[in-house]
Amino acid sequence: MKKLLYLFYILTISNTSFAQSGRIQIAFLGVFHMGESPDYKQGSITDLLSSERQQQIQSLVDDLAKFKPDKIFVENTPDTQPYWNNVYKNYLNGLKPTERSSEYNEIFQIGIKLAKKINHPIGVTCVNFVQPDLNTGIKLARNKVDTLMTFYTHELELNRPSYDEYFVRNPSVKKAFNDYVANYESWKSLTIKQHLLNLNSEQSIATLHYFNITGWMDTNTRGFGAEFTAKEYYRNTKILQNILSSVSPFDRKLLVIIGGGHVQVLKDMLKTHPYFEVVDAKQLLSE
Numbered sequence: 001m002k003k004l005l006y007l008f009y010i011l012t013i014s015n016t017s018f019a020q021s022g023r024i025q026i027a028f029l030g031v032f033h034m035g036e037s038p039d040y041k042q043g044s045i046t047d048l049l050s051s052e053r054q055q056q057i058q059s060l061v062d063d064l065a066k067f068k069p070d071k072i073f074v075e076n077t078p079d080t081q082p083y084w085n086n087v088y089k090n091y092l093n094g095l096k097p098t099e100r101s102s103e104y105n106e107i108f109q110i111g112i113k114l115a116k117k118i119n120h121p122i123g124v125t126c127v128n129f130v131q132p133d134l135n136t137g138i139k140l141a142r143n144k145v146d147t148l149m150t151f152y153t154h155e156l157e158l159n160r161p162s163y164d165e166y167f168v169r170n171p172s173v174k175k176a177f178n179d180y181v182a183n184y185e186s187w188k189s190l191t192i193k194q195h196l197l198n199l200n201s202e203q204s205i206a207t208l209h210y211f212n213i214t215g216w217m218d219t220n221t222r223g224f225g226a227e228f229t230a231k232e233y234y235r236n237t238k239i240l241q242n243i244l245s246s247v248s249p250f251d252r253k254l255l256v257i258i259g260g261g262h263v264q265v266l267k268d269m270l271k272t273h274p275y276f277e278v279v280d281a282k283q284l285l286s287e
Contacts, residue, residue, distance in 0.1 A: 025253045027067065027279040028267055030200045030208070030260030031106045032184075045188065048104055056192040057109055060285070063193070064110070065117045067284050069255035072115055073243055074107045075262070076126040088112050088123030111257050125246050127256075129238035131231070156231060159222050166221060173215035180207050193285055199260050200281050209264035236265045 047053055076084065084107060087097055091112055097103045111124040131153045132140055141147040167174035183204075187195045198204060216228035239262065247254070256266070270276045 022252075023275055023277040024247070024251055025277045025279050026256065026270060027069075027254070027281050027284055028256045028258065028263045029064070029110075029196065029281040029284070030205060030263040031110065031196065031257055032199065033106065033259060045192075048109070053192065057113065059191075060193045060196070061110065061113045061117050063285050064114050064255065067253060067255060067279075068118060069114075069253045070248075070251040071246065071254050072111050072120065072124045073127045073246070073254065073256040073258070074111045074124045075128045075258045076107060077128045077130055078126050078242065081126045084112070084124055084126060085122070088115060091116060106257060114255075124257075127239055127242035127246065128258075129235055129242060131235065153231065156224060156227055159224050160228065161222060166216075169221065170215060170218050172218055173211050176207055176215070177211045180204075180211070197282055197285055200263070205260060205263045205267075208261045212261040213265065233265060236262055237269070240266055240269055 045053065048057075074084070087102060087108060090097075091108075097108055102108055107124060114120075115123045132150060138147060138150060141150060161169070167177065183198075187198050190198070213232040214229055216232075217225035219225065221228060239258075243254070243256065258266070267278050270278050
């Protein structure tokens with residue numbers, strides 16, 4: 001973050017000031033997880049590797065390439081960066097991932113393929129954050145705050161209900177979820193681009209935000225509704241911190257490829273930022 005602030009200071013006092021050169025454009029492309037995912041409801045496409053679907057992926061990549069992002073951020077934790085660097089290196093040499101979970105992953109299908117299309121020097125940048133479990137967290141804790149957060153999260157998770165119980169006690173959340181799943185199932189017959197256009201609609205992103213994040217507070221789930229919601233916000237603030245910490249002095253356009261449930265909160269946090277312009281991902285996709 002110090003690097004970013006220094007960049008903005010330099011740009012402000014230089015002849016080509018930041019105000020003159022314009023804000024950094026950042027687009028959030030909400031996606032479904034194409035391969036395996038810990039999500040409660042899976043959103044994979046069984047025929048993703050078919051010739052027809054791969055043509056659809058290529059059309060999507062061609063559209064995104066017109067944006068010419070300086071960095072492509074993806075939903076994997078920074079510790080996996082060497083792995084995806086290797087995947088990109090191999091792909092540039094004509095080799096696809098041998099692991100099914102990697103080949104089906106949107107990081108490869110969209111992020112890596114886009115990076116190759118625009119001749120990106122490094123590929124994708126991993127910015128996800130996942131709260132570590134208690135034992136691993138203690139081992140990896142860098143300071144007392146990390147250790148305390150790990151204990152706090154562990155204790156909170158002991159009180160988290162199953163989703164089945166959550167839906168029983170929160171009928172409005174259950175309805176929103178079921179309605180969304182019904183719509184989602186109908187999207188599977190669409191092209192991948194049209195699917196993503198629907199997923200990134202204002203209503204879709206708002207609904208994902210509701211039943212993934214703020215719905216916990218409706219009936220104060222197990223007395224910890226605000227805490228469950230705050231934990232989801234905390235994760236997204238850590239993701240945004242990873243993004244901001246990865247911005248370089250030369251970046252003018254950024255693309256974030258991430259699960260649709262993250263988009264609303266990330267966009268909201270950046271809407272008031274004086275140095276960023278949030279671009280609607282739908283503007284990048286031609287129908």
